[in-house]
Amino acid sequence: MTQQVAVIDYGMGNLHSVASALEHAGALEVTVTHDHAAISKADRVVFPGVGGIRDCMDAIRGLGCDQLLEQAITVERKPVLAICVGMQSLMTTSDENGGVACLNQVPGEVTFFGSPHRASDGTRLKVPHMGWNQVVQKRPHPLWAGIESGTHFYFVHSYHVVPNDPDLVVGTFDYGLSGCAALARDNVFATQFHPEKSHQAGLTLLKNFLSWDGTC
Amino acid sequence: MLVIPAIDLKEGQCVRLRQGDMSDSTVFSDDPVAMAQQWHAQGARRLHLVDLDGAFAGKPVNASVIERIAKALPELPIQIGGGIRDLETISQYLASGVQYAIIGTMAAKDPDFVKAACKAFPGHIVVGIDARGGRVAVEGWASDSELDATDLAKRFADIGVHAVVYTDIDRDGMMQGVNVEATVALAQSSGLPVIASGGISRIEDVEQLMHHADSGITGAITGRAIYEGTLDLRAAQAMVDTFLGVDLVALAKRIIPCLDVDRGRVVKGVNFVGIRDAGDPVEIARRYNEEGADEITFLDITASHEERDTTVQTVEQIAREVFIPLTVGGGIRALQDIRTMLNAGADKVSINTAAIHDPDLVSAAAARFGSQCIVVAIDVKRVSEPKSSPRYELFTHGGRKPTGIEAVSWAKKMAALGAGELLLTSMDRDGTRDGFELTITREITDSVDIPVIASGGVGTLQHLADGVTQGGADAVLAASIFHFGEYTVREAKQFMASEGIPMRL
Numbered sequence: 001m002t003q004q005v006a007v008i009d010y011g012m013g014n015l016h017s018v019a020s021a022l023e024h025a026g027a028l029e030v031t032v033t034h035d036h037a038a039i040s041k042a043d044r045v046v047f048p049g050v051g052g053i054r055d056c057m058d059a060i061r062g063l064g065c066d067q068l069l070e071q072a073i074t075v076e077r078k079p080v081l082a083i084c085v086g087m088q089s090l091m092t093t094s095d096e097n098g099g100v101a102c103l104n105q106v107p108g109e110v111t112f113f114g115s116p117h118r119a120s121d122g123t124r125l126k127v128p129h130m131g132w133n134q135v136v137q138k139r140p141h142p143l144w145a146g147i148e149s150g151t152h153f154y155f156v157h158s159y160h161v162v163p164n165d166p167d168l169v170v171g172t173f174d175y176g177l178s179g180c181a182a183l184a185r186d187n188v189f190a191t192q193f194h195p196e197k198s199h200q201a202g203l204t205l206l207k208n209f210l211s212w213d214g215t216c
Numbered sequence: 217m218l219v220i221p222a223i224d225l226k227e228g229q230c231v232r233l234r235q236g237d238m239s240d241s242t243v244f245s246d247d248p249v250a251m252a253q254q255w256h257a258q259g260a261r262r263l264h265l266v267d268l269d270g271a272f273a274g275k276p277v278n279a280s281v282i283e284r285i286a287k288a289l290p291e292l293p294i295q296i297g298g299g300i301r302d303l304e305t306i307s308q309y310l311a312s313g314v315q316y317a318i319i320g321t322m323a324a325k326d327p328d329f330v331k332a333a334c335k336a337f338p339g340h341i342v343v344g345i346d347a348r349g350g351r352v353a354v355e356g357w358a359s360d361s362e363l364d365a366t367d368l369a370k371r372f373a374d375i376g377v378h379a380v381v382y383t384d385i386d387r388d389g390m391m392q393g394v395n396v397e398a399t400v401a402l403a404q405s406s407g408l409p410v411i412a413s414g415g416i417s418r419i420e421d422v423e424q425l426m427h428h429a430d431s432g433i434t435g436a437i438t439g440r441a442i443y444e445g446t447l448d449l450r451a452a453q454a455m456v457d458t459f460l461g462v463d464l465v466a467l468a469k470r471i472i473p474c475l476d477v478d479r480g481r482v483v484k485g486v487n488f489v490g491i492r493d494a495g496d497p498v499e500i501a502r503r504y505n506e507e508g509a510d511e512i513t514f515l516d517i518t519a520s521h522e523e524r525d526t527t528v529q530t531v532e533q534i535a536r537e538v539f540i541p542l543t544v545g546g547g548i549r550a551l552q553d554i555r556t557m558l559n560a561g562a563d564k565v566s567i568n569t570a571a572i573h574d575p576d577l578v579s580a581a582a583a584r585f586g587s588q589c590i591v592v593a594i595d596v597k598r599v600s601e602p603k604s605s606p607r608y609e610l611f612t613h614g615g616r617k618p619t620g621i622e623a624v625s626w627a628k629k630m631a632a633l634g635a636g637e638l639l640l641t642s643m644d645r646d647g648t649r650d651g652f653e654l655t656i657t658r659e660i661t662d663s664v665d666i667p668v669i670a671s672g673g674v675g676t677l678q679h680l681a682d683g684v685t686q687g688g689a690d691a692v693l694a695a696s697i698f699h700f701g702e703y704t705v706r707e708a709k710q711f712m713a714s715e716g717i718p719m720r721l
Binding site: 016017020021024050051052115116117124125126127128129130131132133134152154156157158174175194196197198199202203 | 466467468469470505508510532535536537539540541559560561563583584585586587588589636637665666667690691720
């Protein structure tokens with residue numbers, strides 16, 4: 001199986017680490033691009049994202065990346081990995097920046113942790129949820145291969161996704177609430193955490209993505 | 217409280233004795249490494265190894281097996297006892313990856329040796345007190361002494377031993393339950409953390425001990441019971457965690473090694489003077505990454521602008537091979553500097569002096585790049601007189617230039633402007649190895665909702681733990697204790713975990 005990966009670049013920051021982590025995980029050719037032809041040619045697509053959702057959505061729409069994703073997900077049915085704000089962009093709406101309409105690829109909402117955000121025993125929790133938290137695997141999935149449930153991944157976010165269909169959740173984190181750490185539907189896998197910043201566990205997940213055929 | 221599986225080694229095999237009698241042993245396995253891996257897989261968070269041959273010989277006999285176990289399970293802290301009679305042996309064990317050395321016979325014979333060991337290897341020394349009818353037994357339990365166990369323990373109260381392993385020989389290997397009263401009495405009279413051993417054979421024994429966790433019972437060693445299946449290790453630890461409210465699914469506290477880089481070299485000075493070369497930043501970053509660092513901070517302390525290109529190249533190189541978050545600070549003055557560093561592979565940038573000159577830079581940066589990548593560095597000094605109520609102010613230029621800005625209100629302001637995290641450095645402590653300035657750390661962590669990294673003054677692993685448990689920090693940053701090979705990042709994480717701090721191990 002070829003390992004041509006397109007990392008969608010909509011101009012919102014550091015894609016360098018996603019690309020080098022993919023290369024480290026064994027991708028033969030990684031292209032960081034928003035060129036339609038290049039993405040169409042790739043075998044698999046990574047949809048990263050950092051920053052505020054409004055600017056991200058503006059950039060995504062401005063560069064036509066919404067159509068690109070639609071094409072990759074529902075027409076070409078390629079394996080797609082969405083990361084952090086990339087994952088949040090797939091939902092219907094986000095509460096961030098006063099409410100922003102997103103891509104509605106996965107019906108659901110993106111909501112704020114709350115301020116102050118508290119654990120069940122009343123202790124105050126910092127927001128953003130920043131650092132290494134354990135991901136409990138809710139369902140088996142090819143991308144979890146070789147990764148134990150409860151493994152730490154690196155998170156940094158103040159908003160989290162709540163898909164309408166709870167069965168899509170394949171991994172959760174605990175931070176004053178049980179949040180969606182990862183969701184999967186057909187050829188789409190999306191993570192709130194950053195596999196490219198999650199050391200060995202993250203590299204394993206990326207390696208699994210590179211050999212994934214897009215089925216669950 | 218930890219439930220700690222024991223592996224007793226005799227001629228390279230895993231055995232259990234009854235009441236310490238070498239002629240009454242049962243062989244459980246001839247593969248100690250596999251046995252250790254099995255307990256690790258069942259959720260053990262520490263391993264208790266005993267070199268039985270060593271205890272009788274007075275020097276290590278199974279050291280090579282122990283080293284193999286330590287190498288196979290670098291993330292699992294190990295305590296080792298048996299035949300530890302000199303500092304050289306302790307040094308060799310620690311070098312091979314063992315976390316704690318248990319001094320038994322020598323502790324009874326020569327308490328000053330324990331003192332010397334604690335001084336040489338702070339945080340790594342456990343005292344083993346084995347008693348029969350309240351009297352201390354030595355030399356693999358082959359001989360008794362006139363020494364009272366409690367009296368002996370009291371001698372070690374204030375010299376920095378990590379814990380006492382208290383073994384009741386009458387109960388050991390007899391599967392007749394643990395001597396709770398004697399163990400608790402020892403903990404209470406000595407004030408030391410006590411790990412109970414001997415006779416722990418059913419979950420009820422663990423349960424009895426856990427109700428005394430607040431008296432200082434920090435562990436329960438179990439041997440024969442888990443081998444014979446009368447005690448389920450995982451179930452016992454789960455019961456303890458639930459009872460004590462240990463939330464295993466918790467955001468881990470972070471250890472962040474810091475590279476102060478000047479003209480392409482990692483350096484570290486005391487209070488920013490007396491610079492000492494610590495090596496190549498890429499190489500060092502790679503090492504910390506392998507040791508399990510949670511993040512890396514790169515502070516460019518190069519004075520001149522011309523060297524900025526070197527910094528960008530170094531950041532690029534680190535980002536290409538280190539797949540954990542990377543923060544870059546030093547010389548960040550404008551949005552373009554942030555863009556440059558993020559493009560080079562930084563995940564976060566740290567803004568220091570520029571935030572003082574232009575606080576709006578923080579809000580502009582947060583709006584453009586997201587709060588998650590904006591760290592504001594706050595360098596503070598105590599300005600109040602020793603006996604008056606503490607007041608801390610911001611200083612620039614490595615602590616030389618006062619600004620008159622009060623630290624706590626500044627921290628709140630930075631959080632309100634959109635900083636995603638604060639890096640708090642005590643310039644009074646930086647490079648001193650006296651520990652974090654916990655007063656201001658606590659005050660700031662309690663006043664803002666964003667994460668705070670404590671920095672400045674780390675000299676021991678205990679300091680790192682104190683930053684979290686007393687200072688309330690979400691992450692701790694240190695440089696020299698890691699640069700010069702004193703401790704590995706992994707050791708630091710294991711230590712913090714053993715202090716009950718949630719860590720990614």
